[in-house]
Amino acid sequence: MLRRPENFGIPYQRADGRWVVPYRVAPNQWKPITIPKKEPVVGKRQALEWAAAKILNGRISGSIPKPRTTNDGPSVRELFERWMKLREPDEELSAATISNNKSHFKIHVLPELGDIAVKSFGTIDGQKKIAEFIRKLKGKAGRQTVNNVAATLRTFLDFTTSPEGDAILSENPLRKDWVRNLLPQRHKQDGRFATLDDAPLNVADVQKLLDGKGVPLGRAARYTLAFTSLLRDGEIAGLRVREAHLDAPIPFVEINKACSLRHRDGFAKLGPTKTPWSIRRLPLHAAAVAALRAWLDLGWEDLVGQLSKPDDPLFPRDDGGFARPPSAAFFRADLVSVGLSDKRAGTNLCFHDARGCGATWLVNANVESALVRRFLGHAPVGAAELRYFKGDLLAALGEAQKKIGLVWRR
Structure with missing residues (x-):
């Protein structure tokens, strides 16, 4: 058991590896003593010994700056x-x-x-x-x-x-x-959330969206990924050309990163996925494969003005960099352009609703919940999913995905 000198709290290690030792300077008043990285301190005991020695030698004063009170x-x-x-x-x-x-x-x-x-x-x-x-x-x-x-x-x-x-x-x-x-509670009656029998959009609605002549090719290709592979907007924006394997025996897409709207380095920067479970490989629906081929053969070069390279963003902005377009606004505008409503129960639909539609279609097609969770990038449930479902499950996911009756007709 670690014995702490009087007035010392329990040491802890920060994310950057530096040790911090709380020191009481007055009742209910603590001063965090941060140990420099150069000090060869390992573990709580050495951290306490280092801080105690500094206090005894008068190297650290027993007072802290008082905030305005x-x-x-x-x-x-x-x-x-x-x-x-x-x-x-x-x-x-x-x-x-x-x-x-x-x-x-x-x-x-x-x-x-x-x-x-x-x-x-x-x-x-x-x-x-x-x-x-x-x-x-x-x-x-x-x-x-x-x-x-x-x-x-x-x-x-x-x-x-x-x-x-x-x-x-x-x-x-x-x-x-x-x-x-x-605090306000979420109610099952909230119109914003689809029930299993009433997705915001059905397959016929989405087919009409994909066929719309006024819907730009790049946006239609993004919609196929969202509705059939259930990718998040940031995951689609973070894809590189080389991560879409269109010629594999089971065509698939790799999700390793996401493009963040707000990043420490600025707007629309590549960063980590939302959760560790979001890093996954998912099959590509036949409609998505055809849409991506059309986009890479025709749309990508027209937008950027040059041929795509493997490390380029799959859906770039016009200068070839990663992009986070106003997907929700575009989605609603495209729905209206093909004669569909952009609202559900009086609330605006958003790009994220595509995932909800796809998940609802899969569940209603009797697809196993474990596979739906894998599509969504959600945490596994139970020991079987967590410990025993190894690998990609691409074959099973691909068979489940075929139950989504969308086609590419452009």
Whole structure:
């Protein structure tokens, strides 16, 4: 058992490999001691010994810079600034997550709770303010926005219970049952979500979309991948030409990366897939094979002005780089152009609905749920899928895919 000197917390290792030792400088006040990379420290014991030696030698002072405070300690606004300074360099967090954190606080949290002392959230009065904030937010924002803002605030308050957040709160009130009950719930009747018997679009509708003379070739080819291989928009945007194996015995596509809308390096940059399970090989439907051949033979060169190379994006912008077009807006415009509705139950359809349609068609065709999950890039369920389904399952996936009755007629 590791014995810790007085006033030292449990050491932990950051994502960049550096060890951090929490040190108590006052009641409920901690200073994180970060050990330089050059120090030959291995494990918690050596981290404690290094930090203790520095404290005893006076190399590290027993005080920390005080943030601007209210009468009852640091406010939400002040600790939010410190929280973001810790999160922004963390390469484990995506640019989209950081951007959402900032916008949730700037637009919703800080105007209502910014000048309130964080410490007060440990009291009944402070928790009433949280409840009032959530109720007010529900009155002006949609269900998903309310839940997303609450999730960001919950993560922030987790920080305030940690040594790096001065352990101001002993527990996070947003993890209480009363808060979960206060947040809006998803209802099965929500028109936005298809039932198994009522997909947003049926096969005949999508065939009409693919045949539409006003639908550009590149967009129609993208639709075949989304409806038959159930690829996400970012996965399609992240494909390279060499990753579409059109001449294989079972034609297939490799998904190894995704093109992110918001990336640390800028807009439309190649990055990791949404989850580890999203890295997969999927068969290409006959309609998709024909569509991709037409696109690579005719459309790609017309767009870029030169022949495609294996490492080029499969669906580039006009300068040959990776692209993230406004797929939802294009999808709705193309639906309207062929005489179809761009809404479901009064809500706009989006490109992501193509995955929902394809999954619904497969389930209604009695395709095994494990195969549908593999198409979607979702986590396996149960030991059989996790431990014993090895390899691509391309043959089984290909047979299932044939049940989607789309054809390429252009």
